[in-house]
Amino acid sequence: MDGHLAGISQEDRRLLQGTAQFALAGKRVVVTGASRGIGRALAIGLAACGADVALVGRDRQALAEVQEVIARFSDGRVESYACDLRNVNSIGAMAEAVLADGAVDVLINNAGVNIRESAFDVTPESWQTIIDTDLRGAFFTAQAFGKHMVERRIGSIVNISSVGGHVALRTGVVYAAAKAGLQQMTKVLAMEWGKYQVRVNAVGPWYFRTPLTAKLLDQPEYLADILARTPLGRVGELHELVGPVVFFASDASTYVTGQTLFVDGGMTIFGF
Numbered sequence: 001m002d003g004h005l006a007g008i009s010q011e012d013r014r015l016l017q018g019t020a021q022f023a024l025a026g027k028r029v030v031v032t033g034a035s036r037g038i039g040r041a042l043a044i045g046l047a048a049c050g051a052d053v054a055l056v057g058r059d060r061q062a063l064a065e066v067q068e069v070i071a072r073f074s075d076g077r078v079e080s081y082a083c084d085l086r087n088v089n090s091i092g093a094m095a096e097a098v099l100a101d102g103a104v105d106v107l108i109n110n111a112g113v114n115i116r117e118s119a120f121d122v123t124p125e126s127w128q129t130i131i132d133t134d135l136r137g138a139f140f141t142a143q144a145f146g147k148h149m150v151e152r153r154i155g156s157i158v159n160i161s162s163v164g165g166h167v168a169l170r171t172g173v174v175y176a177a178a179k180a181g182l183q184q185m186t187k188v189l190a191m192e193w194g195k196y197q198v199r200v201n202a203v204g205p206w207y208f209r210t211p212l213t214a215k216l217l218d219q220p221e222y223l224a225d226i227l228a229r230t231p232l233g234r235v236g237e238l239h240e241l242v243g244p245v246v247f248f249a250s251d252a253s254t255y256v257t258g259q260t261l262f263v264d265g266g267m268t269i270f271g272f
């Protein structure tokens with residue numbers, strides 16, 4: 001190979017990496033909310049791209065099942081860590097355990113909940129549950145692994161937001177506030193940690209069928225409303241989130257930080 005490259009500049013050689021720049025082999029990725037839905041899909045998809053994965057969630061049994069699926073096809077490492085992200089001490093203990101097992105290159109801040117209610121029905125308890133999981137939990141997880149990444153002078157954090165953090169949806173005001181907060185948090189962390197080559201980006205999905213959304217998608221009228229606002233005319237399939245997340249997690253995006261990429265079938269550009 002090197003013989004063929006004689007006379008090609010060092011700079012041009014870097015253009016010849018091809019798909020290798022998307023490779024995740026040798027990278028260790030933490031996925032929160034990996035027990036089901038999008039987090040499970042991302043853990044499996046990233047492991048299939050060669051990543052070592054650390055699965056985080058509350059349900060140990062469900063995490064063990066995901067771990068078992070990954071072990072069937074992957075030669076990489078896969079471990080599970082129980083954690084309640086509403087509890088900052090639990091996040092600290094989880095991060096300590098994950099880091100005791102090895103360095104972390106990528107954090108996928110995916111865990112999230114929603115309670116769909118109109119503004120007058122919001123209670124301090126429902127506010128607390130959503131904010132503590134989707135925003136506070138995501139922040140303190142980013143802080144714990146971000147510190148480690150800053151020390152190593154390398155890392156990528158991917159926050160799973162929602163189109164609901166960008167446009168007004170019927171999904172509820174607290175969820176919208178949490179996800180908008182997550183997108184703004186993405187920008188500020190990207191700014192603070194950029195000089196250490198730690199990148200922070202977000203992915204904003206539209207509808208994907210998971211335990212969080214299945215009941216809604218099973219309502220024909222609601223589904224029709226969704227599809228009428230989606231240029232691609234269908235809901236997303238879980239594997240369609242893997243590519244965008246691989247982009248942010250891998251060396252394919254080393255000059256991209258602070259961005260939110262909507263994986264939404266075109267929903268957020270739809271004007272009429």
Ligand SMILES: NC(=O)c1ccc[n+]([C@@H]2O[C@H](COP(=O)([O-])OP(=O)(O)OC[C@H]3O[C@@H](n4cnc5c(N)ncnc54)[C@H](OP(=O)(O)O)[C@@H]3O)[C@@H](O)[C@H]2O)c1
Nearest residue numbers: 033035036037038058059084085111112162207208210212
């Ligand atoms: N599905 C969609 O269409 C859609 C669209 C836009 C954005 N999103 C976002 O994508 C993310 C994943 O959603 P999903 O649809 O996959 O939801 P899901 O099927 O309900 O899964 C949520 C995951 O989060 C974990 N989780 C929830 N609370 C937790 C806590 N306190 N501590 C630790 N883990 C916790 C759950 O694990 P345990 O219960 O085992 O702890 C589970 O693994 C969320 O942030 C959601 O807002 C989803």
